Amino acid sequence: MTRHDQFFSRAAEQMKESAIRRMGSVMAGSRDIVSFAPGYPAPETFPWTDFRDIAADLLGGKDPGVLQYGPTRGYRPLLDAIGGIMAHRGIACATEELLVTTGSQQGLDLVARVLLNPGDVILVELPSYTGALTAFRNVQARIVGVPQEGDGVDLAALDATYERLHREGQRIKLLYVVPNFQNPTGLLIGLPKRQRLLEWAGRRDVLLVEDDPYRELYFEDSATETDVRPIKADDRDGRVIYLSSFSKTLSPGFRVAWVAAPAPIAAKLEIAKQSEDLLTGSLDQRVVYEACRRGVLDRQLPLLRRHYQHKRTVMEQALTRALGDTVSWPPPKGGFFLWLTLPPAIDADAMIPRAIEHGVIYVAGEAFFVDRQEGNTMRLSFSAPTPERIEEGVSRLGAALRAEMSASVQMKAPRASRS
Amino acid sequence: MTRHDQFFSRAAEQMKESAIRRMGSVMAGSRDIVSFAPGYPAPETFPWTDFRDIAADLLGGKDPGVLQYGPTRGYRPLLDAIGGIMAHRGIACATEELLVTTGSQQGLDLVARVLLNPGDVILVELPSYTGALTAFRNVQARIVGVPQEGDGVDLAALDATYERLHREGQRIKLLYVVPNFQNPTGLLIGLPKRQRLLEWAGRRDVLLVEDDPYRELYFEDSATETDVRPIKADDRDGRVIYLSSFSKTLSPGFRVAWVAAPAPIAAKLEIAKQSEDLLTGSLDQRVVYEACRRGVLDRQLPLLRRHYQHKRTVMEQALTRALGDTVSWPPPKGGFFLWLTLPPAIDADAMIPRAIEHGVIYVAGEAFFVDRQEGNTMRLSFSAPTPERIEEGVSRLGAALRAEMSASVQMKAPRASRS
Numbered sequence: 001m002t003r004h005d006q007f008f009s010r011a012a013e014q015m016k017e018s019a020i021r022r023m024g025s026v027m028a029g030s031r032d033i034v035s036f037a038p039g040y041p042a043p044e045t046f047p048w049t050d051f052r053d054i055a056a057d058l059l060g061g062k063d064p065g066v067l068q069y070g071p072t073r074g075y076r077p078l079l080d081a082i083g084g085i086m087a088h089r090g091i092a093c094a095t096e097e098l099l100v101t102t103g104s105q106q107g108l109d110l111v112a113r114v115l116l117n118p119g120d121v122i123l124v125e126l127p128s129y130t131g132a133l134t135a136f137r138n139v140q141a142r143i144v145g146v147p148q149e150g151d152g153v154d155l156a157a158l159d160a161t162y163e164r165l166h167r168e169g170q171r172i173k174l175l176y177v178v179p180n181f182q183n184p185t186g187l188l189i190g191l192p193k194r195q196r197l198l199e200w201a202g203r204r205d206v207l208l209v210e211d212d213p214y215r216e217l218y219f220e221d222s223a224t225e226t227d228v229r230p231i232k233a234d235d236r237d238g239r240v241i242y243l244s245s246f247s248k249t250l251s252p253g254f255r256v257a258w259v260a261a262p263a264p265i266a267a268k269l270e271i272a273k274q275s276e277d278l279l280t281g282s283l284d285q286r287v288v289y290e291a292c293r294r295g296v297l298d299r300q301l302p303l304l305r306r307h308y309q310h311k312r313t314v315m316e317q318a319l320t321r322a323l324g325d326t327v328s329w330p331p332p333k334g335g336f337f338l339w340l341t342l343p344p345a346i347d348a349d350a351m352i353p354r355a356i357e358h359g360v361i362y363v364a365g366e367a368f369f370v371d372r373q374e375g376n377t378m379r380l381s382f383s384a385p386t387p388e389r390i391e392e393g394v395s396r397l398g399a400a401l402r403a404e405m406s407a408s409v410q411m412k413a414p415r416a417s418r419s
Numbered sequence: 420m421t422r423h424d425q426f427f428s429r430a431a432e433q434m435k436e437s438a439i440r441r442m443g444s445v446m447a448g449s450r451d452i453v454s455f456a457p458g459y460p461a462p463e464t465f466p467w468t469d470f471r472d473i474a475a476d477l478l479g480g481k482d483p484g485v486l487q488y489g490p491t492r493g494y495r496p497l498l499d500a501i502g503g504i505m506a507h508r509g510i511a512c513a514t515e516e517l518l519v520t521t522g523s524q525q526g527l528d529l530v531a532r533v534l535l536n537p538g539d540v541i542l543v544e545l546p547s548y549t550g551a552l553t554a555f556r557n558v559q560a561r562i563v564g565v566p567q568e569g570d571g572v573d574l575a576a577l578d579a580t581y582e583r584l585h586r587e588g589q590r591i592k593l594l595y596v597v598p599n600f601q602n603p604t605g606l607l608i609g610l611p612k613r614q615r616l617l618e619w620a621g622r623r624d625v626l627l628v629e630d631d632p633y634r635e636l637y638f639e640d641s642a643t644e645t646d647v648r649p650i651k652a653d654d655r656d657g658r659v660i661y662l663s664s665f666s667k668t669l670s671p672g673f674r675v676a677w678v679a680a681p682a683p684i685a686a687k688l689e690i691a692k693q694s695e696d697l698l699t700g701s702l703d704q705r706v707v708y709e710a711c712r713r714g715v716l717d718r719q720l721p722l723l724r725r726h727y728q729h730k731r732t733v734m735e736q737a738l739t740r741a742l743g744d745t746v747s748w749p750p751p752k753g754g755f756f757l758w759l760t761l762p763p764a765i766d767a768d769a770m771i772p773r774a775i776e777h778g779v780i781y782v783a784g785e786a787f788f789v790d791r792q793e794g795n796t797m798r799l800s801f802s803a804p805t806p807e808r809i810e811e812g813v814s815r816l817g818a819a820l821r822a823e824m825s826a827s828v829q830m831k832a833p834r835a836s837r838s
Binding site: 001002004005007008009010011012015016017038040041043044046048049051052055056059060061064066067068069070102103105106108109113114115116117120131134135138139173202205207237238239251252253254255262264265268271272274275276277278279280281282283284 | 420421423424426427428429430431434435436457459460462463465467468470471474475478479480483485486487488489521522524525527528532533534535536539550553554557558592621624626656657658670671672673674681683684687690691693694695696697698699700701702703
């Protein structure tokens with residue numbers, strides 16, 4: 001037989017399976033498990049009937065382009081609709097600055113390929129989105145984390161990190177941030193800090209990668225549209241590459257998202273996309289466009305805000321009931337995620353088998369770290385399960401955690417008596 | 420303003436726009452042009468009504484998975500259906516050897532990323548598919564061409580190229596071939612040569628990348644199913660990575676294709692795909708699966724063979740009428756393409772403005788070469804235009820070529836008189 005490992009590229013040798021995707025495999029093999037692991041939107045919120053009507057109209061066969069190859073940049077009417085969405089967010093965008101991508105994941109991957117050489121530094125918030133970390137790792141970039149405060153990335157630590165790396169002779173090219181309801185922490189970068197981040201990037205000649213899939217999902221009991229103003233909206237200098245998506249507002253099954261970048265970068269991203277998949281699905285792009293044109297998206301947004309806000313409330317109340325003072329979390333003001341800190345003695349990754357035993361699953365925090373780890377953290381997604389399942393799952397999580405804590409005490413007790 | 424070019428990766432600096440995609444932009448700006456440029460399938464052959472019925476059933480909302488995230492490997496029933504298609508082609512495939520990709524273009528890109536380091540050599544047929552060349556170039560591989568004979572790649576030249584590069588200390592990892600109705604030449608690798616290619620790859624410890632999007636489209640007046648037997652069907656040694664697609668048989672708008680590779684390679688391709696787009700479109704995968712399950716695909720294939728065979732015949736007859744002895748081509752026995760050789764004095768790329776003037780367009784041959792060029796060649800796609808438009812386009816091409824030839828004689832005449 002052929003020895004295959006000798007053929008792998010250096011990039012492939014370093015590739016690691018996503019922890020979140022791995023959880024998907026665990027799920028597939030199990031029976032009654034409440035999953036707080038993947039950040040799936042709630043399928044009961046999808047506008048099924050609208051999609052069915054739109055698909056029927058599109059597949060009437062009158063426009064051959066619906067099922068044909070098309071331009072790599074994207075379906076032109078959809079690009080125009082995205083331009084309108086961007087304008088509503090305060091960002092003026094020319095068409096040559098926009099590119100439709102096959103999910104925001106592709107946008108991240110293209111940004112990595114076009115801007116990062118092996119060894120180039122990209123700074124990320126700690127913790128940060130695993131899918132982005134994977135994309136940066138796959139081009140063999142050096143990923144360096146910067147801690148976060150309550151209002152987002154710690155600016156003093158950011159600049160100190162920059163200075164240290166710069167002194168070491170490293171090339172620091174990018175800073176990756178998720179300013180709105182960050183994956184995994186749910187944190188929101190404060191408005192003054194957004195302004196200062198942009199100034200910092202200009203001063204240090206670093207590009208900002210602003211990943212913004214959750215911005216429409218602010219919870220009206222604790223945030224407003226003003227709070228989610230993109231950094232890109234104040235970018236007069238071509239400093240920000242902005243990514244957003246229809247996956248959380250219409251459906252992830254269509255794989256339609258976009259990047260807005262300075263025109264020379266957008267042109268390179270387009271060429272890189274030619275090689276990755278030629279174009280994003282034609283039918284998918286047109287369904288999404290029609291959902292914009294017919295007002296489906298606009299009707300969805302207030303419903304989604306209420307839907308996920310309610311689930312967030314249910315999860316917070318259940319956590320308080322089940323785990324009271326033993327855990328803590330920053331209150332999510334939007335998005336899909338709640339970031340739980342457990343007692344210091346507990347390792348969330350080691351606890352997974354016990355959690356599965358109790359019929360609940362999550363993503364252990366360490367998946368979201370790079371050069372530093374917090375073993376006693378986990379990401380809980382409240383987006384997909386029903387309120388009843390959230391309550392059930394949190395109650396199971398409470399039982400699992402109490403069992404883990406008493407096992408941890410028993411483990412330590414004999415050791416203590418021996419010393 | 421930010422200076423963006425200083426941020427580009429080495430890969431991005433080398434990225435070039437696809438010549439075929441560029442032709443698409445030319446088309447978009449023009450009125451009455453017959454396009455022989457892109458290898459688009461004929462939309463009038465798409466089973467629109469079946470797709471509309473299938474989409475309506477899927478979007479009934481009974482299965483949330485239709486619009487949800489799903490496994491990176493692909494929708495499991497679709498993977499099983501692909502296993503059945505592979506078995507019909509003589510290839511026994513376990514599920515862990517299969518991966519659904521977002522078009523075969525993604526398969527090529529993933530293969531490049533997982534197997535090629537910058538500087539590694541990949542051998543290709545000359546001429547070869549530009550989309551593949553782009554994928555290999557984007558990982559900064561060294562692409563080296565090997566000439567073709569009437570029955571495919573020249574084995575003596577192949578081994579001589581291997582030996583020369585090996586002596587130079589190069590690492591030769593892959594050989595990329597399109598054995599069935601190659602893009603751009605339409606050539607078919609003969610059965611004895613397929614066997615010898617596989618032996619050669621084993622002897623030289625090179626992996627074969629077999630790209631097979633056109634195999635179902637053999638023309639029954641000149642080829643049979645026996646002629647298109649995949650090399651992979653005789654691969655006992657895990658030597659072949661096989662790619663195929665539904666783009667040419669159902670529709671390219673769905674972006675659903677697949678790779679079959681030895682399990683350790685398939686596992687790495689899956690991880691690379693996690694970073695590129697997480698998953699291929701959920702609705703797209705299910706529509707394609709249903710088209711397999713309901714027999715739509717099986718019903719399409721004989722219709723498509725006849726459809727494209729007829730267009731091929733129309734194009735060959737029109738070429739004979741319009742250009743007679745001034746051009747030549749290998750008769751296509753399947754697929755979408757005819758490879759035209761012009762008189763040696765004519766440069767097909769330089770002739771493009773004149774062709775557009777005459778209302779016809781093609782892809783100049785040089786797009787398909789790497790280290791050697793044949794300026795007097797062009798690729799004509801007969802797949803998309805109607806028979807009437809094919810006749811009209813060839814007649815325009817004849818006029819453009821005659822004009823170019825007489826201009827070329829006039830250019831030379833004064834120069835000759837001066838010498």
